[in-house]
Structures are given as C-alpha cells and as structure tokens.
Amino acid sequence: MKFTKMHGCGNDYIYLNGFEIDVADPSELAIRMSNRNFGVGSDGIVLILPSEKADFRMRMFNADGSEAEMCGNAIRCVGKYVYDKKMTDQTNITIDTLAGVKILDMTVEDGQVTYAKVDMGEPILKAEDIPVVSALEPVVGEVVEALGTAYAFTCVSMGNPHAITFVDDTDHFPLEEVGPIIEVHEKFPRKVNAEFVQVVDQETLKMRVWERGSGETLACGTGACATLVAGVLNEKVGRKATVKLLGGDLIIEWDEASNHVFMSGPAVTVFEGEWMLG
Numbered sequence: 001m002k003f004t005k006m007h008g009c010g011n012d013y014i015y016l017n018g019f020e021i022d023v024a025d026p027s028e029l030a031i032r033m034s035n036r037n038f039g040v041g042s043d044g045i046v047l048i049l050p051s052e053k054a055d056f057r058m059r060m061f062n063a064d065g066s067e068a069e070m071c072g073n074a075i076r077c078v079g080k081y082v083y084d085k086k087m088t089d090q091t092n093i094t095i096d097t098l099a100g101v102k103i104l105d106m107t108v109e110d111g112q113v114t115y116a117k118v119d120m121g122e123p124i125l126k127a128e129d130i131p132v133v134s135a136l137e138p139v140v141g142e143v144v145e146a147l148g149t150a151y152a153f154t155c156v157s158m159g160n161p162h163a164i165t166f167v168d169d170t171d172h173f174p175l176e177e178v179g180p181i182i183e184v185h186e187k188f189p190r191k192v193n194a195e196f197v198q199v200v201d202q203e204t205l206k207m208r209v210w211e212r213g214s215g216e217t218l219a220c221g222t223g224a225c226a227t228l229v230a231g232v233l234n235e236k237v238g239r240k241a242t243v244k245l246l247g248g249d250l251i252i253e254w255d256e257a258s259n260h261v262f263m264s265g266p267a268v269t270v271f272e273g274e275w276m277l278g
C-alpha cells in the first residue's frame with residue numbers, strides 16, 4: 001500500500017489515497033502506522049477521498065485511532081497532495097471534513113504547492129457545542145484543576161474542541177504532566193486539545209499543544225486558530241497574529257466582518273513509501 005509522509009509545521013501525518021485504495025479499518029491502521037518504532041511514525045493518518053459536496057474529502061485519525069472532525073495542518077497538506085499529484089489543476093479548492101466544507105487558496109512555486117491559506121469558518125463559542133461543561137458564555141475563564149494548580153481556560157471549537165490557557169513561559173511549562181490530565185478531564189465530554197500560550201506581543205503568540213489522541217505535537221492548526229480567538233476574547237492580542245509553534249509559524253486572522261478564521265501556513269512532502277504490513 002503506497003503512502004506519502006507530509007507535515008505542516010512538524011505536525012506529521014501519513015496520507016493515503018482513497019481514490020486508489022480501500023482502507024477497511026482506518027482507526028486500527030492509524031495506531032499501527034503512527035507507531036514511531038514499529039510503524040512509519042506520525043501524529044496520525046489522513047485519508048483523501050472523493051466527495052459529493054466538495055472537490056475532495058478528508059478523514060483524519062489521531063495516533064490512538066480516534067477520528068477527529070478537523071485538522072488544520074493536514075488540510076493544507078491534502079491541498080498540496082491533490083495539486084502536486086495532478087488530481088486537480090485548481091489552486092482554489094474545497095475540502096469536505098466532519099467540521100464542514102473548507103476553502104483553500106494555495107500558493108504554487110515551481111509547479112508544487114508550498115503554502116496555503118484556509119478559510120476555517122466561524123469559531124464555535126457555545127459551551128454545549130464545543131463541548132464543555134460550563135455555565136459561561138462564551139467560555140472564558142473556566143477553571144480546571146490539574147496537579148494542584150487551577151488553570152483558567154478559554155474554550156473554543158474549530159470543529160474540534162480546544163481549551164486554551166495563558167502561561168508565563170511555554171518553554172518550561174510541564175506539558176507532559178498537565179496535558180494528559182486536561183485532555184480527559186470530566187468537563188470535556190468528547191475530550192479536548194489543550195493549548196498553553198505565552199503572549200509575546202499584540203501580534204505574536206507562542207503556543208505548545210497537547211493534542212487529543214496524539215499527545216504533544218510540534219504544531220496544531222485548529223489549535224492555533226482557537227488560540228487566536230481566545231487571545232482576542234481575553235484582550236491579549238489583535239485579530240491577526242503569528243502563532244509560533246515548536247515546528248514553525250502559522251499566521252491566523254479572525255476577520256471581524258465575516259466572523260471567519262483564516263489560517264496560513266506551509267505544507268511539505270517528506271517522502272513516499274510502501275507499507276508492507278497489511
């Protein structure tokens with residue numbers, strides 16, 4: 001089975017062409033392929049499929065086999081995959097996800113996509129739709145305790161759930177200890193992606209993420225979008241900012257007129273391979 005390894009800011013997934021192959025159990029395959037010792041090694045897998053609603057459809061599975069509604073870094077790579085492999089000759093395409101149809105505007109250099117801007121749609125701020133158990137609306141300052149410390153979270157869904165808290169220093173934050181506790185906290189009925197964010201200035205945020213189903217990753221596109229929204233709601237940042245992640249930078253804008261969030265960032269192909277284990 002042929003696969004392509006790609007990343008967006010170091011958030012790496014294995015891309016499978018669902019036009020050519022039929023994957024019977026993607027959850028189980030995600031667990032095996034993502035394993036960094038016994039598999040290819042990745043944060044999860046992504047299936048590229050035909051769609052009746054859009055130009056293409058994507059399904060993404062975290063490293064633990066759980067399916068996520070949306071993935072910001074993967075959707076840029078799906079755009080690159082279909083353009084570079086000549087499955088489309090358009091640089092403006094639509095991709096169907098469990099979080100709705102998203103629109104991509106791709107930059108091509110020397111015949112290949114290097115960068116894409118994605119209309120990520122409107123952020124979801126209603127507690128029951130995120131979902132988070134909270135009486136707040138929007139959910140700004142929901143206190144969740146982990147290891148004896150109370151964290152004030154702002155909760156935002158970009159189709160998938162995020163909980164964002166602001167810290168003084170992301171570099172020295174004990175993410176491996178706090179992240180797993182927040183991910184499965186009872187206030188988050190569908191679990192949560194947890195973002196720990198340092199404000200650098202009005203136009204720059206630094207973020208580390210503990211992803212639902214994958215643990216710490218080098219970047220999270222939906223997480224960067226949710227973080228910018230949280231930054232605006234907490235009056236810490238303007239409506240357009242650079243979100244600096246361990247694996248690179250994303251530019252995020254929350255447009256006031258449309259209420260849509262736009263994410264811009266790179267998409268990179270690392271290698272192609274053949275999976276021999278069935």
Ligand SMILES: N[C@@H](CCC[C@H](N)C(=O)O)C(=O)O
Pocket residue numbers: 011062067068069070071072073074160161193211212213214217219220221222223
């Ligand atoms: N890394 C992704 C998000 C992947 C899904 C997430 N772990 C979830 O379960 O919601 C991104 O770039 O958005």
